[in-house]
Amino acid sequence: TQLLEQSPQFLSIQEGENLTVYCNSSSVFSSLQWYRQEPGEGPVLLVTVVTGGEVKKLKRLTFQFGDARKDSSLHITAAQPGDTGLYLCAGALQGAQKLVFGQGTRLTINP
Amino acid sequence: DAGITQSPRHKVTETGTPVTLRCHQTENHRYMYWYRQDPGHGLRLIHYSYGVKDTDKGEVSDGYSVSRSKTEDFLLTLESATSSQTSVYFCAISDQLAGVSGANVLTFGAGSRLTVL
Numbered sequence: 001t002q003l004l005e006q007s008p009q010f011l012s013i014q015e016g017e018n019l020t021v022y023c024n025s026s027s028v029f030s031s032l033q034w035y036r037q038e039p040g041e042g043p044v045l046l047v048t049v050v051t052g053g054e055v056k057k058l059k060r061l062t063f064q065f066g067d068a069r070k071d072s073s074l075h076i077t078a079a080q081p082g083d084t085g086l087y088l089c090a091g092a093l094q095g096a097q098k099l100v101f102g103q104g105t106r107l108t109i110n111p
Numbered sequence: 112d113a114g115i116t117q118s119p120r121h122k123v124t125e126t127g128t129p130v131t132l133r134c135h136q137t138e139n140h141r142y143m144y145w146y147r148q149d150p151g152h153g154l155r156l157i158h159y160s161y162g163v164k165d166t167d168k169g170e171v172s173d174g175y176s177v178s179r180s181k182t183e184d185f186l187l188t189l190e191s192a193t194s195s196q197t198s199v200y201f202c203a204i205s206d207q208l209a210g211v212s213g214a215n216v217l218t219f220g221a222g223s224r225l226t227v228l
Contacts, residue, residue: 002153009151035217042201042219043154088153090217092210099210099217101153 003027004091006102014110015081021074021105023089030094032065032072037086037104069094079109114138117202117220125228130189132223134202136182142205143185144169144217145177147198154201160185161208192227199224 007022023032031050035043047056049065049072056063060083062075072091076083089102115136124130134143144159146169156169158177166177174196176188189196200223207215 004153006153041221042203043217044219045216048216090154092215097208097210099156101155103151103153 002103003093003100004089004102006087006089006105008105009103010106010108012108012110013079016078019076019079019107021087021107022071023073023091023102024071025091026070027091028069028094029091030069032069032089032091034063034072034074035088035090037088043086043088076107079107081109081111083107084109115202115204115218115220117200117223119223120221121224123226123228124192126193127191130192130225130227132187132200132202132225134185134187134220136185136204138204138206138218139182140204140206140218141182142208143179144203144205144209145175145185145187146201146203147171148201148222149198157187157200159209189225192225194227197225197227 003025005024033048034046036046037043047063052069053067054065060077064073087105090099092099118133142161145157146154148154155171157171157175158166158169160166160179163179178186202220203217205215205217209215
């Protein structure tokens with residue numbers, strides 16, 4: 001059983017469309033991170049959110065941490081082929097000193 | 112510009128043989144980690160190190176051992192490889208323990224793809 005459930009696990013859309021990826025749990029996290037991974041490489045950190053309700057923007061990417069710190073979302077506006085990759089969320093379990101990863105969302109943006 | 116390198120990047124071996132994967136860092140970070148990545152499971156922690164000769168188990172440590180004799184090197188050993196250990200292995204480093212601080216950042220290597228026949 002995954003502590004962090006990501007959905008969808010696969011997403012293929014056309015260039016220019018918008019999309020949202022979700023990361024959900026029944027556990028509370030003190031912080032949550034989003035990583036992006038390209039084929040043949042390791043994950044690279046995109047953002048860390050630490051406050052419930054926090055919203056961070058990174059160009060066309062918007063990250064939100066849920067008010068109860070149990071979930072997060074990643075929204076991409078006007079997706080581009082360069083956004084293609086595996087997106088992973090990772091949460092620091094409150095009080096446990098443990099980082100857990102979601103299964104990942106494999107995103108493909110078609111030209 | 113890589114501060115963390117893994118070797119070998121690809122390896123094919125047979126069931127029952129020993130395998131050692133190496134992670135080398137030039138960042139002088141205290142913490143080093145070994146993860147495995149499998150479809151549908153994301154990244155799962157195998158072992159981590161919090162200093163020279165200081166290591167601890169992660170969630171999927173059975174069948175794996177680690178050693179850290181120098182700050183910069185962290186070795187992962189499969190004493191007797193099994194087909195279930197076919198995976199992509201990632202090393203990561205950080206200057207604070209993952210899961211403790213929201214400011215903590217994991218930097219990953221490029222991965223080592225291991226196939227056990």
